[in-house]
Amino acid sequence: IGSCFSPDTLRLREFAMRNRLPHKWFDLEQDERVEQLLRSLNVAPEDTPVVIWHGEKVLRNPTNAELARVVGLPVPAPVADAAKDVYNLVVVGAGPAGLAASVYGASDGLNTVTLERIAAGGQASTSSRIENYLGFPAGVSGSELAERAVLQAGKFGARILVSAEVTGLGSEAGNHVLRLADGGSVHAR
Numbered sequence: 001i002g003s004c005f006s007p008d009t010l011r012l013r014e015f016a017m018r019n020r021l022p023h024k025w026f027d028l029e030q031d032e033r034v035e036q037l038l039r040s041l042n043v044a045p046e047d048t049p050v051v052i053w054h055g056e057k058v059l060r061n062p063t064n065a066e067l068a069r070v071v072g073l074p075v076p077a078p079v080a081d082a083a084k085d086v087y088n089l090v091v092v093g094a095g096p097a098g099l100a101a102s103v104y105g106a107s108d109g110l111n112t113v114t115l116e117r118i119a120a121g122g123q124a125s126t127s128s129r130i131e132n133y134l135g136f137p138a139g140v141s142g143s144e145l146a147e148r149a150v151l152q153a154g155k156f157g158a159r160i161l162v163s164a165e166v167t168g169l170g171s172e173a174g175n176h177v178l179r180l181a182d183g184g185s186v187h188a189r
Helices: 007-018 033-040 064-071 096-107 122-126 142-155
Strands: 050-053 057-060 089-092 112-115 159-161 166-172 175-180 185-188
Touching: 007 064, 050 064, 057 064, 089 096, 089 175, 089 185, 096 112, 096 122, 096 142, 122 142, 142 159
Parallel strands: 089 112, 112 159
Antiparallel strands: 050 057, 166 175, 175 185
């Protein structure tokens, strides 16, 4: 539930659409029933956007990572657990090239993680038809290409984490450290 004029409402709607999460959006300005629904949840209109999960859990303007955790999407580990995993290969971005790198790295036995800010598939996943991608001479939809690549990467053991926005790169104890927007980090050899 949120205003069509709210950047946070737009962000949450885009996150849900790009991750193919079934959802329904109620526009605060267009639907008269929304204010009554918000009152029943003890939420003031100025506290929107809100996400209602399974009619029970009310998230007030959640971050993409908070929403991803609630709906069960793979997200980076909490800060305290991040240093436990040291990956052989970290891929930043889960567009077609990043997903291909994940497949090839994991299929060669590398402990692989792919970090994606919004949704696997990148901008290509929003295309209705891609006709110039290797192996699909008749074309394929962007979302189908992304789904197939995610399945293939998972088959070989690659982890693909959404809401993992990389904001910095450094080193620590002989490893590379990728710093994430939420304060977490990912370590790699």
